[in-house]
Amino acid sequence: MRNYLKILLVVSCLGFSNISNAQENVNKTVLPKIPQQLFFCNEAVPLERLDVRESLDRELLVNTFWHSQTYLLIKRANRYFPVIEPILKEQGVPDDFKYLALIESGFTNIVSPAGAAGFWQFLKTTGEKYGLIVDDEVDERYNLEKATIAACNYLKNSYSLYKNWTLAAAAFNMGDNGMLNQIKTQKVSNYYDLYLNTETARYVYRILAIKIIYENPAASGFTIEKEDLYPRVRTSTITVDSAISDLAQFALDKGITYKMLKEYNPWLRKNSLTNKSKNKFIISIPDTNDLYYKAHFK
Structure with missing residues (x-):
């Protein structure tokens, strides 16, 4: 009887140990890794710099552990990227800008507190400047194809000012006048060297983070099957x-x-x-x- 109790005690201890180990594995958090190299529109991101790495790390952490939102972004991207990608190519704008639209609106037709609307989040005046009709009956900021063409024209105009797509992306957020003023005041013309408002300072890193996750979801802990994605409707x-x-x-x-x-x-x-x-x-x-x-x- 004593031998039986000893065996039972040993088995119980082993069982609790296995449960504890399993629970430990379940609760183990895997942090996102900064890639060895990274490019935005074929422009190298200076990952050797601590400030750049830490800024990117912040956005990777936010997007990696905000599971519901990031899953929705991946699902919706499957539906809308096929609309945006050929327009970007036709307009001569780098493919990476599809991630700008994704982080701007989450591919929902939201209206910002400032009145920016649609997937590309155009203000009324900016949309009209780039050829969109915006009135009570028709608001082409909500027309994905036309708004994407308008965004391409905006970005190409910005690129002509900076000769740099990263700055063009940041200027999409803060405006060309604001960006040009900061470049003039600070006497530097590299996005990663500029001291900018909090939103614009995070903006490009948000684009980079969602690009990293979208291009390899599994590496960031997102398991998603083909049937989980939102399909494009003909x-x-x-x-x-x-x-x-x-x-x-x-x-x-x-x-x-x-x-x-x-x-x-x-x-x-x-x-x-x-x-x-x-x-x-x-x-x-x-x-x-x-x-x-x-x-x-x-």
């Missing part, structure tokens, strides 16, 4: 150059609901389109068969 287009008095009826006539029409054309801001200027607008009509899970994952 659409057809209709060009209109006249008024539409009732967009709900227009949608039904095209075989979709008003909700679908608004979701795929968020730039339509009211329930009608007077189109007094006779502009040509392209309306997207989703393929209703593509709106079901089975159409993408069998």
Whole structure:
């Protein structure tokens, strides 16, 4: 009996030890690693500098451990990057700028406290400056294709001022006038050397962090399968150059609901389109068969 109790005690201790070790492994936190080298738009990030490493480390930690938000960014990127990437290429803007749009809005049509709107977060005046229509009925800041072209023109204009894409990215946040003033005042023209407001000082590092995570999610602890990603829904287009008095009826006539029409054309801001200027607008009509899970994952 005593031998049995001794054996039971040993087995129990081993069991508790294994549970403790397993729990320790579960609770072990793996910190994100700074890569050995990193480029933004083929411009080297000076990772040999402590201040640069620590600034990047901060954004990596924030994005790595804010799991719900980062998972959503990865999922949405699968839907919208295929729209943005060919436009960037066609416009001669580096592909890395797709991450700028991602960190600007999270690929949601939010409106900032300052009034910036859409995936690229244009202010009304800036959007209009770069050719977007912004009024009560139509707000093309919410038109992904047109807003991406406007963003490309903005970025190319900034690049012509600095001859540097990293500075162009930072200027997208603080504005060219603000950036030029800081360069003039501080007498340096390297983003990593400039003393900037907190938001702009973090801005490029936020882009870099989400780029690192998106390009290798598993290395940052994000396990995501193909069927977890949000798929791109096929659409057809209709060009209109006249008024539409009732967009709900227009949608039904095209075989979709008003909700679908608004979701795929968020730039339509009211329930009608007077189109007094006779502009040509392209309306997207989703393929209703593509709106079901089975159409993408069998």
